[in-house]
Amino acid sequence: MSKQNDVTARRKARVRRAVKAVANGRPRLSVHRTGKQIYAQVIDDVKGVTLASASSRDKDVRDQIKSGANVEAAGQIGKIVAERAVKAGVTEVVFDRGPYMYHGRVKALADAAREGGLSF
Known part of the structure; x- marks a missing residue:
C-alpha cells in the first residue's frame, strides 16, 4: 500500500470514529466521491x-x-438522498464526509440534503 493510501485510510478512520462518537444512535449520511461520480x-x-x-x-x-x-x-444527489431518507422515516443524521475536505461537491451535497429535509 502506498503512503498516500495510508494517509487517506487514517483520515477516513479518524473522521468515522469522531462521527460515530457523536452520533447517539442517529444514522450516518456517508459520502463517497470519485473523479467521475458521487455517492451518498x-x-x-x-x-x-x-x-x-x-x-x-x-x-x-x-x-x-x-x-x-x-x-x-452533487446537489441533485443530496436532494434525492434526503427525499429517500425522509420517506424511510429518517430526519436527523450525522454527516460523514469520509477522507474528503468539506468543500466543493461534498459541501454541495450536504447543503442540498439539508434543504431536502435532513438535519445535521
Missing part, C-alpha cells in the same frame, strides 16, 4: 443496514445531469 448513503450503524442511498449512476439521475463529477450533480 444513509446508514444505520446500530443495525448495520443502509436506509437510503443515491448516486450519480442511478438511472433516473443519469438523464437529468450532464456529468456526475460536478457541483450540480
Whole structure:
C-alpha cells in the first residue's frame, strides 16, 4: 500500500470514529466521491443496514445531469438522498464526509440534503 493510501485510510478512520462518537444512535449520511461520480448513503450503524442511498449512476439521475463529477450533480444527489431518507422515516443524521475536505461537491451535497429535509 502506498503512503498516500495510508494517509487517506487514517483520515477516513479518524473522521468515522469522531462521527460515530457523536452520533447517539442517529444514522450516518456517508459520502463517497470519485473523479467521475458521487455517492451518498444513509446508514444505520446500530443495525448495520443502509436506509437510503443515491448516486450519480442511478438511472433516473443519469438523464437529468450532464456529468456526475460536478457541483450540480452533487446537489441533485443530496436532494434525492434526503427525499429517500425522509420517506424511510429518517430526519436527523450525522454527516460523514469520509477522507474528503468539506468543500466543493461534498459541501454541495450536504447543503442540498439539508434543504431536502435532513438535519445535521
